[in-house]
Amino acid sequence: MKKKNIISAILLFGAFIAVLTGCSNNSKSSSSSSDSSASGKITAVGSTALQPLVEKAASNFQKDNSKISITVQGGGSGTGLSQVQDGSVALGNSDIFAESKDGIDAKKLVDHKVAVVGMAPVVNKETGVKNLTMDQLKKIFTGKITNWKDVGGKDQEITVVNRAEGSGTRATFEDAVLGGDKAVKSQEQDSNGTVQKIVESTPGAISYLAFSYINDKVQAVSINDVKPTDTNVETNDWPIWSYEHMYTKGEAKDATAKFLKYMDSSAVQKGLVGKMGYISIHDMKVQKDAKGTVSNK
């Protein structure tokens, strides 16, 4: 009697699982079919640096296109790229070129650059340093200079705060500043907000931030007497900047294409992009390719 019960329970359980998986299959096929119509669901996953812009743009976009619903999620550039490559999301947001990420086949993906982000080194206000040469900056981040007095500041030990390994911000900074050398092992933080707070409160701290996170509580540092401003980024006089990418697998279709077109429209590029602290892709006078080579547009 007891055995029979157990067997029936197992059978029932098996049926249950079958139903569950059946359901998930159904939902998958229905969602992919709805993707192909202009009224549809778009999921954008990836870069947390780009997330606020896409979220804001998506909510404005949906006001005019009530049939299209857009979900925007964070998760990091790596997550965005791998999920769009798998085809599990329509848009993969990334701070870095797909070419520079291991395990991503960039040929399958189509790049849509939607904005530019400038980044600048920031130091604690007490250090007394406002300008560094590129060489000094490199030596600080590779651990060759360890005291602020060596670069014209106070006698104070330098605390390097880096970004998480593999993050887009760090990749951009290291490409522009370190030129292939390895950064000194140090603290790593994974968000602009935390970095800002730490640099603000830790004596002798240096890190780097996207322009939109720089405020008067931290000291932004000029490099070779060039100030970190939007206009300097547009001409590449300020070398630390990167594109914000939205990748699709193959050419974008229907709802996704419509949304990407909206992201490139002047409504977003002239208004929202600047308002949220990014630089418009239309204002750039130079362009950068995946290898980091800069050329005139």
Place this chain on the structure above:
Amino acid sequence: MDEIQRKLQQNSKATREDHLGRTICYICIGLIIALVTCILYFIASKGIATFTKDHVNVWQFLTTSNWEPTSMDSKGRPMVGALPMIVTSFSVTLLAALVATPFAIGVAIFMTEISAKRGAKLLQPVIELLVGIPSVVYGFIGLSLIVPFIRHIFGGTGFGILSGTLVLFVMVLPTITSLTVDSLKAVPMHYRQASLALGATRWQTIYKVILRSATPGILTAIIFGMARAFGEALAVQMVIGNAILMPKNLVSPASTLTSKLTTDIGNTVMGTLPNDALWSLALILLLMSLFFNMLVRFIGKRGNIKNAS
């Protein structure tokens, strides 16, 4: 006649309900077992990939201290040495348990032996409140108060094992306290009565009788606290500094297994070595929590034998 026979032979309503209830129970149990198996299988298969697919030596993974999964060493092997994170994880866990235990036992004794009424009225809600605070809030308080405080006293940046310990201390305190209270309450009343009848003072009773007979329970409480500390990610990540360096002292930035996972998992691509290496860290975490659970069971068994004899 047939009607009556049929009625008598078929299952009664109560039996059918019984069967239905039992089936639902089995389904639930089956689902949970399946879920646990899936999680175990998923983490294990992902975590082992570092060693099978990417050919990293297990021993090298556990005992070297250079963690740069994106680059290779001179011999072309990936550099994934998890030792600094393992050491830091264990240090914060042990230190937090070490600091929290005396406080927890003190509070528990007060709540059960000395002033049960006031204990229940005042301390119980406080402890429940501590459990309810989300870990990100603890982390934020740690970042805003504890880190500057440590920096002020010890110099350096303030980030490190000491800050992590202090944050975790507050987080594991309620776990250890409430479980210790339970185990003290479980000490039979006649132990206390017998001890007092022999002329022992309250202190002697507590120290020599109650705490001694509650030892297995208290140990279980400590281990549960340690398991919580070991697995805590967010709060620790905010105050530990996240530097993958061998901790030289208690106030130099370090990184735990969990903090490394939360920082990096979003920046890696599924199926590549940096991602696999993180899964291996997750596997270590899983094995450790399994170990903590086994320890609890072992102590529980030993304790039971003692009580029975």
